[in-house]
Amino acid sequence: MSSPATTSAGVPTASTGHVSPSAHDGSQFALLTQRRFGPFFWVQFFGAGNDNVFKFAFTVLVTYQLQVSWLPPAMAGLVIGALFIFPYLIFSATSGQLADKYPKEVLIRFVKNLEIAIMLLAGWGFMQQNVPVLLGCVFLMGLHSTLFGPVKFAYLPQHLSERELTGGNGMVEMGTFVAILLGNVAGGLLIAMPLVGPTYVAVACLLLAVIGRALAQAVPVSPATDPQLQINWNPVTETWRNLKLAHGNTVVFRSLLGISWMWFFGAVFLSQFPSFARDVLHGNEQVASLLLVVFSIGIGIGALLCEMLSRRHVEIGLVPLGAIGMSVFSIDLYFASHSLPPSTIALTLGQFMAEAAHWRVLVDLALLSLFAGIYSVPMYALIQMRSQPTHRARIIAANNILNALFMIGSSVLAGALLGAGVSIPQLFLLVGLANAVVAFYIFMLVPEYLLRFVAWIASRFVYRFDVKGDLNIPTEGAAVLACNHVSFVDAVLLMAASPRPIRFLMDHRIFKVPVLGGLFKLAKAIPVAPQKEDPAAYEAAFAAAAQVLREGDLLGIFPEGGITRDGTLQPFKGGIAKILAQAQADGVSVSVIPMALTNLWGSYFSRVELAGGEPTAMVKPFRRGVFSRVGLNVGEPVRVEAVTPESLRERVAGLLGY
Structure with missing residues (x-):
């Protein structure tokens, strides 16, 4: 994306997707008061609500009030659901192209105009109780949602910074599910009104569409990311092209699969309620x-908890946490379902809530869905951040296609298992176990999720980790992160502080440390040996470091060359100069970020002299207590030309307070 261009209030102008630091102030709820997010949020909220008012009212109409010989009540929900999701399969590829080619505020207003037209037709269908017309409107509302989907998720990274993406996605996810809930409740209540129910539903749907269109007028200018794109109107070939486009970025594509699995998981529960x-x-x-x-x-x-848990970064370390919770509580739901009191009557809500055993079921359901929200939001934010802006909407379209396929697969598989005699609690158990297997498989394919999870755990439950100056860590472009070396977990803590993956240049001996060595191998850390000891390994390490910077990634180094033996900052070796000289020779624009880990000396993972012997690490686990406070001070970027080992050491020393 282009360089920052903001107004005096820190709100992005039309030409950029970035915001100034002043826009970071406040919680995710503060975004609702800002034009760049508020109108968009309410547009998607009323759109999701209208979808569900319409669909649920129609489902109740054909299930309880009308006798339609060719649409039996038992099939009504299935047919309506299938008609709504079918456009996702055939039009997602086209909608992704449109969202990349045209300004997003234009598309949002077009989609809301389309919604008004559909609701006018649907209103007539309700008042005439014309089922074929209403089925056609279900398909059209599915098309409306298909067109809006890529715009919705491509809009956010164009107006929110990296520090706001998790909170923004959490708000959208929360708003969507609240709108679905309110829409279902309102649709059911309105259609149940004697004589006037269909008319009230027609008026409500049209009113929601008009409110959405009025709000869309306030959505700010959001320029096209690929205005020269030639539209391919063939949905089959373009769908395949979108999937190949997504597959080109391994982390993004497997995140798409992870989100689609979440929809598979959720669809099983929602369909069986x-x-x-x-x-x-x-x-x-x-x-x-x-x-x-x-x-x-x-x-x-x-979804809302993600911002707090991630400290306002795109923290994909939350994804394994979410997956664990989804499995644990869906499995426990199976056991909770086997300890229920018998009943010969259909319990009312009051009677149901009076039984203590039922509360365990509700707690399991609440917690498995809570962890599903924690699981999905960071994945959406990661896809938005890591996708190329010029085809971000097409990546989102590929995600919608995969979501639809996975939900269809969920319905087919659940139906087959239930038909084979599997009970509903057993189905929940199988899905919970399958979730554990699928999650483990994804995390092995993309170790970054597991690494970030370990870093998240270490920075919150082993240490109380406080980061100052984290805005100085660049969210894009090549950079060298130069930090003092105090302990065996320094790299883990730097991972926790960075919004992006870091490739570390590390002493080859640390790879022999149990557990930590395996962790750093997963992180693709680059082992470096002294030149005198192994010249070939030395040169290979610096060649790998140069490649990291050429690819525009973050390179983490500990210029002291080893972990301090007495807690003081050691002289910086010349490796940093060699790395920067190579970057300049390659024509790579690199920033150098000085960093200082504080108060880590003397903790379990640092060396410390005990009883007058050789300094030793990882002995006496609680010698500093639990949740000991440690910190990271991040300095301002330094121009490559101004960096020498001595000057860089002075900057790190300044961050340490020397």
Whole structure:
């Protein structure tokens, strides 16, 4: 994206996707007061709500009020769901191209105009109780959502900084599920009104569409990212092209698969709530609605928690945490379902809530959905941040295609298992176990998730880690991060502080340390040996370091050449000068970021002299207590031309307070 260009208030201008640091102030809820986010949020909120008012009211109409011989009640929900999702399969590729080629505010207003037209037709269909027309409107609303999807997720990184992406995505995820919940409730209540129900639904749907269109007028200018793109109108070839485009970035593509798996996982639970409430929990329709409420609130809370848990970065270390919670509580839901009291009547909501055993079910459901929210939000933010801006919307379109395929697969597989005699609690158990297997497979394919999880755990539960100056860590472009070397976990803590992966140049001996050595191998750290000891390995390490910078990534180095033996800052060796000279020879624009880890000396993972012997690490685990405070001070970037080992050491010493 282009260089920052902001107004005096720190809000991005039309020409940029960046914001100034002043826009970072406040929580994610503060975004609602800003034009770059507020109108967009409410547009997507009312759109999602309208979808569900319409769909649920129509489902209730054909299930309880109309007798349609060719659409039996048992099939109504399935047919409506399939019609709504079908456009995602055939039009997502085209919508992704449109979102890259045209300004997003123009597309948002077009989509909202389309929604008004569809709701006018749907209103007539409700009042005439014309089922074929309403089925056609279901398809058209699916098309409306298909067109909006790539715009929605490509819009956010164009207006939010890296530090705001997690919070922004959390707000959108929360808003979507709250809108779905309110839409279902409103649709069910309105259509149930005697005589006037269809008319009230028609008016409500049209009103929501008009409100959405009015709000769309306030969405700020969002320039096209690839205006020269030639549209390929063939959905088959373009779908394949989009999937290949996404596959070109391994981390992004496997994140797409991870999100699609979350939709597979969630679809199993959502589709079984009515049957689970009736056949397992022995509850009535109110109990089924309660399950939907609990699930939606759980997703929303999990999504909102991501910003706090990630310290306002795109923290993909939360993804394994989410996956663990999803499996643990879906498996426990199976056991909770086997300890329920018997009942010969359909329990009302009050009767259901009076039984203590039912609370365990609700807690399991709330927590598995909460962890699903924690799982999904960082993945969306990662895809937005790592995708090329020129084809970001097409990547999102590929995600929508995969989501649709996975949800269809979920329905087919769940139906087959239930048809084979598997009970609903057993189905939840199988999905929970499958989630553990799938998550482990994804994390082995993309070790960055697991590494960030370890770094997240270390920086919050082993140490109390405080980072100052983290805005100086660049979110794009090549940079060398130069830090003092105090302990065996320095690299892990730097991972936790950085919004991007870091390739570390590290002493080859540290790779022999149990557990940590395997962790650094997963992180693709570059082992370096002294030139006198192994000249070939020495040169290979610097060649690998040069390649990291040529690829525009972050290179982490510890210029002291080894872990301090007495807690003081050692002289910096000349390797940093060699790396920077090679970068200049390659024509690579590199910034140097001085860093200083503080208060880490004397902790379990640092060397310390005990009983007058040789300084030793990793003995007496609690010698500094639990959650000991450590910090990282990040200095301002330094021009390559101004860097020498001595001057860089002075800057790091200054950050240490020397």
